[in-house]
Amino acid sequence: MQRERSGIRRFFKLLGPGLIVGASDDDPSGIATYAVTGATLGYSTLWIMPVTLPMMMAVQYICARIGLVTGKGLGAILRERFPVAIAYPAVIALVIANSINAGADIGAIAAAINLLVPIRIVALIVPVAVVLLALQIWGSYKVTASVFKWLSLALFAYVGSAFFAHPDVRRTLVGTFVPHLHADPGYITTVVAIIGTTISPYMFFWQATQEVEEDVAFGRHYLWQRKGTTDQELRYTAWDVGIGMFFSQFVGYFIILSTAATLFATGHNNIATAADAARALEPIAGRWSEWLLALGLIGSGFLAVPILTASSAYAMSEIFGWRFGLDKKPGRAPQFYGVIALSTIVGIELNFVGIGPVTALYWTAVINGFLAPLLLVLIMLVSGNRRIMGERANGPLLATLGWLTTAAMLVAAAASLMTMRS
Numbered sequence: 001m002q003r004e005r006s007g008i009r010r011f012f013k014l015l016g017p018g019l020i021v022g023a024s025d026d027d028p029s030g031i032a033t034y035a036v037t038g039a040t041l042g043y044s045t046l047w048i049m050p051v052t053l054p055m056m057m058a059v060q061y062i063c064a065r066i067g068l069v070t071g072k073g074l075g076a077i078l079r080e081r082f083p084v085a086i087a088y089p090a091v092i093a094l095v096i097a098n099s100i101n102a103g104a105d106i107g108a109i110a111a112a113i114n115l116l117v118p119i120r121i122v123a124l125i126v127p128v129a130v131v132l133l134a135l136q137i138w139g140s141y142k143v144t145a146s147v148f149k150w151l152s153l154a155l156f157a158y159v160g161s162a163f164f165a166h167p168d169v170r171r172t173l174v175g176t177f178v179p180h181l182h183a184d185p186g187y188i189t190t191v192v193a194i195i196g197t198t199i200s201p202y203m204f205f206w207q208a209t210q211e212v213e214e215d216v217a218f219g220r221h222y223l224w225q226r227k228g229t230t231d232q233e234l235r236y237t238a239w240d241v242g243i244g245m246f247f248s249q250f251v252g253y254f255i256i257l258s259t260a261a262t263l264f265a266t267g268h269n270n271i272a273t274a275a276d277a278a279r280a281l282e283p284i285a286g287r288w289s290e291w292l293l294a295l296g297l298i299g300s301g302f303l304a305v306p307i308l309t310a311s312s313a314y315a316m317s318e319i320f321g322w323r324f325g326l327d328k329k330p331g332r333a334p335q336f337y338g339v340i341a342l343s344t345i346v347g348i349e350l351n352f353v354g355i356g357p358v359t360a361l362y363w364t365a366v367i368n369g370f371l372a373p374l375l376l377v378l379i380m381l382v383s384g385n386r387r388i389m390g391e392r393a394n395g396p397l398l399a400t401l402g403w404l405t406t407a408a409m410l411v412a413a414a415a416s417l418m419t420m421r422s
Contacts, residue, residue: 026155026251027304028108028297029101029368030197032361034252035277037190038259040269043168043175044187046260048194049253050176055408056199056245058401059376062383062394063204064237067211068229069392074208075318077382090375091319095312095343097364097371098202102308103347104360105301106132111274111357112297115290125351132305133344137330137337154296157281159254164283167261175260185419192416193362195409196369198252202311204375207241209314213325229392255280271358305347313339369416373409380406 026034037045063074070077078087110124182188259280263269271277274293281289310326313336317324322335330337350360380402384394394402 026248026255026300027101027197028105028112028301029304029361029364030252031155031255031297031300032108032271032277032358033190033193033197033365034255035259035263035280036271036358036362037194038256038280039263039271039276041187041190042260042264043171043257044180044182045190045194046172046175046253046256047177047179048191049198049249049256051179052195052198053245053249054401055405056249057242058398059199059379059405060203060207060241060245061238062379062398062402063207064211064241065229065234065389065392066379066383067208068233068237069227069389071212071227072208073212073314073318074205074379074382075315077208077388078378079319079321081382081385081388082378086378087319090378091315093371094201094205094315094375095339097367098308098312099343099346100350100360100367101200101202101364102305102343103350104357104364105305105308106344106347107351107357108274108297108361109301109305110351112294112301115274115278115294121357122352125348129344129348132302133341136306136309136326136340153299154292155251155255155300157284157292157296158251158258161281161284162254162258162261165258165261165265165280167257168265172257183419185416188412188416188419189366192369192412193365194369195412196367196372197365198249199372199405199409200368201372201375202308204372204379205315206307206311209311209318213327234392258283272356273358277358305344309340309343309347312343313337366416369409370413373406373413376402376406376409 066077067073072080075091078090081087082090106125106129107121109128110121113119113124113128114121259271259277262280262283263271263276268276268279274297275290278290278293281292285292314324316322316339317333317336320335323333324336325333328336355363380394380399382388383402384399386393
């Protein structure tokens with residue numbers, strides 16, 4: 001039987017056409033980050049989206065190759081190839097970041113529901129989290145995805161809204177093709193947030209692990225059966241990852257553009273609530289703008305939170321040698337599902353510390369922006385090691401793109417820290 005490669009495709013194939021891949025990859029944290037960026041900085045950050053596109057493609061493809069070639073997830077590889085003092089903190093940091101991200105996304109779902117029904121956001125947090133947890137433990141994620149995939153399509157309204165808002169053509173072109181760099185702390189932190197929400201750590205682990213899960217689904221339960229890949233599989237994976245990442249950036253670009261053309265242009269620079277973000281959809285949706293945003297946030301949130309908590313569970317299970325897999329019953333993988341439950345509980349608690357949903361989503365992206373380059377250093381060392389990858393070790397192009405991405409993210413994170421201190 002011909003295998004369908006790429007963990008991201010395997011997962012998102014459940015969701016429908018390739019366009020849905022991009023909309024679903026833009027989770028509530030990404031939506032909030034792009035909206036805040038457009039509202040506060042206008043057109044000046046549009047260039048980041050095309051610049052980070054090849055970075056996203058390279059990183060996700062590298063992670064896929066690791067899973068394909070080794071037959072193992074990133075957690076297992078880190079445990080085997082790096083000292084405990086490096087591998088364990090890396091995975092624990094991932095779990096912490098994912099839990100914060102999941103909590104922010106849960107809050108965003110609650111805020112979206114609040115746009116539809118007059119129920120306080122704090123009263124919706126626990127019910128939303130309980131439903132998400134129940135769907136992961138006792139339900140079928142395939143069924144969940146098949147329902148909520150269509151809601152995420154509402155995010156494409158930002159594309160239409162950007163045109164109906166009549167953005168300044170000259171400023172749009174300059175903002176897209178001429179990089180703007182400023183020493184302002186807010187600008188640099190926003191750059192880190194954009195990179196962190198587009199090149200997110202949880203996707204590294206999810207991508208590699210889903211290659212393993214796919215092989216297991218095809219009956220390859222032993223490592224010797226999973227190791228190795230073919231040129232055809234790698235070509236398929238490269239195209240698949242590339243298309244998915246393109247549509248992800250496509251949606252993100254137009255969220256920034258639409259908020260720049262509506263909110264920034266009219267002086268509405270502060271996005272504190274979901275209702276504020278919905279204003280950018282008014283040129284196309286009018287009084288239905290809040291409904292459109294709510295549907296998009298609910299759909300993308302219900303798709304993203306299970307990936308966040310499950311990627312934490314996969315990483316922890318791999319590094320500690322626990323049994324894992326969403327196809328297994330809780331009794332057969334108690335630690336795996338325990339991590340999912342714990343991440344969800346932590347996410348619930350974070351919603352009661354007094355931070356607004358949009359602010360939490362934005363700073364989640366910043367945290368990812370600091371963690372991602374540190375993990376990328378380890379990933380690049382693994383993917384370029386011929387003792388691990390054999391003839392599938394990174395070639396010149398992948399190595400260059402991967403290390404440039406790592407260096408760019410490290411520089412951005414360091415610059416942000418320096419400006420914060422000053």
